[in-house]
Amino acid sequence: MEKNCFMIFGFESISRKSLEQRILRIHEIEDVVVVANIRQAGVLLKEHRIDVLIIMPECINYFNIIQQAKTCSPKIKIMVLSSAMQAEDIVNIIRLGISAFLSLEDALDNIRTHLDAMLCGDFPISPSIAKYALTTERRASLETTREPSVLSLREQDVLELMAIGHSRNDIAKSLQLSPHTVTTHIKHLYKKLGVHSRTEAVFVAQQEKILCLDHVTINSDNIA
Template sequence: MSIAVSLSNEFRNSLEPMTQSPIKIVIYEDNPDLRESLSVLLRGSIGFELIGAFVNCEQVAKQIIELKPDVVLMDIDMPVANGLKGLKIIKQIAPKVNVVMFTVFEDNENIFEAICSGAVGYLLKRTPPFRLLEAIQDAHNGGAPMTSSIARKVLQMLPAQQRITESNDYKLTERETEILNLLVKGNSYKMIADKCGISIDTVRSHIKKIYDKLHVHSQTEAVAKAIHERIV
C-alpha cells in the first residue's frame, strides 16, 4: 500500500470534527517503509495522535499497559510474535482497546480467527489513506470498519439461516434500507451523512434502529446479515 506523506486540506477538513481529545493510536507493522508512512500520515492528521509504532508484538502487553491506546492498528504477519497473538493478549489485558487488523491476508482462516479473538475491524492494506483515517475514527466511535470484500466473507462464517428475506419483513423504512445498503458498501458514518444529506447524529440514530430491527448488536453483524439474507 502506498500512503501519501500528507493529506490535502480538502481531505483533512472533510473529516468529522474532533471535539474530544485526539485518538491515541499504536501501530504494529514490521515493514519499515509502511510503518514510517503510516506514522507520517497519523502525525500529520488532525484528531489523531500516534503514541507508538512497533515491529512486532513481542512486548505487546508491556506496551499496551504503559501507552494505553484507544485504537491499535495491527498487522498479522510479523516476526517473533504475530498480530493474531498480539490481538489475543491485548483483549486479555485491555479488552476495551479497539484493535483493527491491517493486513494483506483476506483468507477465511485469518478473518475468522481475528474476529473471534476480538478485532473490531479488518482492513486490507490497499485501503486508501483517507478511508484508513475514517476507519480508525469509526472503530473509536463504536463502529466495525471492514473492507467490503472482507464483509462479504464474514457471511460465510455465520450459521446457516434462511437465505432470502425481504427487507420489509424487518419493517425497515426506506431511509433505513438506504443506510443499511451504504453500510454494506463500506461507507463510514461521515460518508453516509454526506450522501443522505443528514447529520452524523441522525445516521447514528437510524443505525441504532436498524440494529434493533435486525436483532443484531454491531455493524459487522448487521452487514453480514444484510448480505446473507439479501436484505439490500
C-alpha cells in the first residue's frame, strides 16, 4: 500500500510539535513536512506530492491555503483543526470541500482514528463543531434550498441505522440491501434534508422531529 505524504501548516507551537510526533508514529506515513508560510506551502504543493494537509488552529487565513491546496492537488485530503472560530467561518470552510473538521483537543486525542476515517472517505467532525454550524448560519441558508424533508420508510430505516453509527455495509446487511442501494438511499435523504454528511443529517432530522432517538450518540469516527 502506498504511504501518504503529509503537510502540517501552522506556526511553531507545542501542539504542532505534539501532533507532528503522533503522526510520525503511524507506520503508513512516508513523510511529514511542516510549514508556516503560505508561499512556501504553495511551492511545495506544486512541486511535490502531498496527500494530506493538516491546518493548525493558529492559521489566520484558512481560505487561501485551502483554495491553493485544492488547485494544486484536487484529490488532496484537508483536515482543519479549530480552537475558536465564528459560525460563519465554520460554514464557509465546510463549503470549500475539506475532508475533516476537528477541535484541536479531539485531533490530538484521536489522530490515528480520525486520519484512518478521513482516508477511507469519511468526514470526521467534532460534534461541537457540527452542532454549532447547524444551529447557526448553515441551517438558516439551507431552509430556502432543500426539498420537502419527508423521508420514505426505507430512507427512515437507513437514517436510524446511520444515527447509531452503522457503516454503509452494516446497513446493507441489516436491511438486506445491496451497498449500492444503501448509497442511493443516503443520497436521496441527504438531498431531502439539505445536508452533506451523516452528522448534519442526524442533527437536522432530530431538530425537525423526523428522527426521535434520545439515546443516539453521534459517532464522529464513522461519519460519511
